[in-house]
Amino acid sequence: MISLRLFPAIAFCFLLSPLARGAEITLVRDGVAQVFIQVAPRVLEPDRKLAAGAPAADTEAEHERQRLRESTRDLARCLEKISGAPIQIVTNLPAGALGQLPILIGEPATQRFGPPAKKSPHQQAWRLVAGAQGLGLLGESDEATSYAIYELLDQLGCRWFLPGDLGEVLPESRTVRIAAQDVSAVPGTISRHIWYADEAFRRRNRQGGFKLSAGHALEISGYLTKEQLTAHPDWNAELNGKRSINGRYCWGNPEVSDALADSIIARLDKTPARTVSLSPDDGAHFCECARCRALDAGDWDESMNRFSSTDRFVHFCNRIAARVTKKHPDVLFGFLAYVQYTRPPVRERLHPNLVPLIAPITYCRAHAMTDPQCPSRQQLRRIAEGWGRTSETIAYYNYMFHLAEVAVPYPMMRQMSDELPLLYRNKVKLWNPETMPNFESILPGMWLAIRMSWHTQAEPRAVLDEFFTRFYGAAEAPMRRYWQHFDDAWNQVPDHAGCGWSYLKRFPPAFLKTARETMDAALAAARTPLEYRRVKLQDDALRQFERFMALREDLAAGRYAHLDRDSLRWQGAQLALADEHAASFSFNRVGWSTYTIAGGYFRTFFGQTYDDAAKLAKSHTFLAPAIRQWRFQTDPEKNGETRGWSVPDTDDKTWRTMDSCVDTWSGLGLDKYFGHAWYRATVRLPAVPAGRKTFLWISASDGALSAWFNGQPLTFTNRKGETTTDYHGYAEPTSVEITHLLKPSAPNTLVFRANRTDVINELGTGGLLGPVGIYREK
Ligand SMILES: [Zn+2]
Ligand SMILES: [Zn+2]
Missing domain, CATH: 3.30.379.10 (Chitobiase/beta-hexosaminidase domain 2-like)
Structure with missing residues (x-):
C-alpha cells in the first residue's frame, strides 16, 4: 500500500x-x-x-x-x-x-x-x-x-x-x-477481454462486456454435412485444380452461402445466440476457381504477396447475413480480418450486422502505426482506417507479445500510446487482444491498453504517468527510465523481424549495460517492501534476458563450449520464475506447455543450435572463428548460378556486406522478399592432419539453402536419410562433410544460396540465422 x-x-x-x-x-x-x-x-x-x-x-x-x-x-x-x-x-x-x-x-x-x-x-x-x-x-x-x-x-x-x-x-x-x-x-467499448489474468483482476479493471464470436469456425462447426458436400462437389473449394471434400468451401457459389445461412438459422431456432462467427478455419489456402477469383477486387496485399481476398469473403458473408437476419435480425456476425483477407474491402459494403475483427498476424510487432520508418505498420494503419470506414463497429485483435520470443522486455509504450487513440477514432468498439501470462514483459503498454479499453478517450501520457508514479513509488524515476530505454530500442532500430534473430542489433552490450545500471538504481531507490517486489519482478525479467543475450553473444563469438549448460540454465530459470511469479501472471506459465510459452519458443528456435554447438565443441575441433561476415546479394531473376555466383573467383566486391548473427532479411529491407539471395565468404584454414574428416556446420537457417565449397556443390542428408541439394530445417543445425574439398594453404570460398519459397513469412527472416563453422575430427 x-x-x-x-x-x-x-x-x-x-x-x-x-x-x-x-x-x-x-x-x-x-x-x-x-x-x-x-x-x-x-x-x-x-x-x-x-x-x-x-x-x-x-x-x-x-x-x-x-x-x-x-x-x-x-x-x-x-x-x-x-x-x-x-x-x-x-x-x-x-x-x-x-x-x-x-x-x-x-x-x-x-x-x-x-x-x-x-x-x-x-x-x-x-x-x-x-x-x-x-x-x-x-x-x-x-x-x-x-x-x-x-x-x-x-x-x-x-x-x-x-x-x-x-x-x-x-x-x-x-x-x-x-x-x-x-x-x-x-463503457467506452462494448467488449474488453484479455486472455490470462485472475477473475479479481478482470473484475476490478472492468474487463467484460459483449463476447463476439469471431474465431475459426465456418468449415469446422458442422454447418454443412458430408452428404451435402458429397452431393454438391462444386460447393467445395477448387484447390490445385481439384474439387473434393478438402475442408474449404467455394465462397463464390451462392448455393454455399444459402446452405450455410439455412444451417445457421436452424441452429439459432433451436439455441438462440447473440453472435455467430463466419470466420473460416485457420490457414491461407482458399478456393482458386474462376468464380471466386472474379470476386476479388484486384487489391494487392503486400504482406501476403498476393491479391487480397477480402472482397470475395465479404461478398460471401453479406449473403449469409442478409438471409439469416430475415429471421434473426439481431444476430451479430463476427469474422476475422486475417491473412489474405486482412485488408478492408474496396468494392463490397458491409451488411450492418457484420463485425470485422482485425487480426494483423503478418504485420511488424516492433513499431507503431505512426512510425514513418516502418512500412508494415503504416500499411496496418491504412487497414484500420479502411475498416473504420466500412462499419460503425470494429473489433481489434492486437497481439500483446513480441512474436515468437515472448520473454523480452517489450513495453509497447509508444505503440499503444499512438495506436489506441487512432483505433478508437476508427470505430474500434471491441478490444479483444491476444494476450499471454507475460505481464513482466509488457506491463506499461498492457496497463495502458486495459485502462483505455474502459476510458477510450483517456490521455495515454496521463495514464502512464499515473502508472509509474503510483506503482513504483520511490523507484518511479529509474523505472520510468528503464522501461523507456527498452521502448526506445524497439522504436529506434529499423528491424521488423520476429523472434530473437535481430536482438544483437537491437540490444547490443552497451544497451544492456545501461539497462542493468538503471535497474540497479531502481532496486536501490525502492522504499517499501512492496515497491521493492515490484521492481524485483522486472529485475528478475532483466536477469533472465541477460542470460538470453549472453547465449546469443557467445554463439555469435564462436564460444560454443558451454552453450548447452547455459541454455539449460535459462530454461530452468524460466520455470522457476514462472512458479515464483504465477500470481502476477508473469513468465508465461500455461497448462498446455511443459516449458512455459517462452521456454517452448526458446527450445524450438534456439535450443537445438546451442546443444549441437556445445556437443561439437567438445567432440571436435573448430578450425576457424564463427563465420558471420558475408557478401550478400539478392537474385530475384534466380539466375545467380548461371552468372557464376557459386564459383570462387566471381567478383563480389560490389555486393553489400551483412552479419548473419545480427542482420535479418527484414533488417536488410527484405521483409516481403520471396526469392533467392546469395551469401559469399572466404576463409583461411589451418592444415588438417591426415585422415581427419572435416565438416561445414550451419547453426540455423530459414527456407531452402544450397551450398558450394570451393565451387563444388554440397549435398545434404535429410531426416529420411535421402540425399538432397537443398537443406531445409528451420532453426535446426546441420553438418556436411567437406574433407575432400578443403584447401589448407589457400583461401577457401564458401557460398550459400538461400531461397525463401513460401508466400508468407511472419517472422521476416530468411537464409542464414546465425554463424557458420568449420570443424574437424580431433
Ligand atoms: Zn470458388
Ligand atoms: Zn516495423
Missing part, C-alpha cells in the same frame, strides 16, 4: 475542509464507518452448481451474479483497507443503521433511485448516485452493477496494475469522502 502523501492529485477527495462538505458524502470519518452496504439476498448466495448442459445464458447469469457478490465484498474490503473501518454488508436495513448512510447495490439501489439514464444494447449501462440519501450503485445487469462499484473505488484512487497482491495500489486515509454525484454511463 502506498501512502496518500505521495499523491497530492487524488488527496483532494479526502482532505477538503468541512465548509465544502455539502458537495461531498462521507463514507468513513476518522476511522469510523458512516455507511453500510445493502444488497439483495440472492447476490450473497454461495456458488450454484449448474446442471451439465445448462443453457449458456444461465451459466453467464450465474457468473455475473458471482462477480457482483465478489465486487460487493471487495468494496467493503477496500474501504476497510483504506480507512481501517470495518464496513457491514447486509441484505435488509439493520436496526442499528440509523445514522449511517446506505450504499445500495443492485436491486435496492434501482428501487430507490431508478435505472441508469443511459442504455446499452449489451446491458452495460451503469449508474452511480451519491447524495444525502445515500449511495446507489446499479446497472442494466449484474456485471454493469459491478462496473458502478469499481467506478466508486476508481474515484477513490484504487488501482490494480498487475494481477495478484503485487498489483494493488490503494490510498490510505482514516476519512473517506466522495463527491456528490449522479452519473449514468456506458
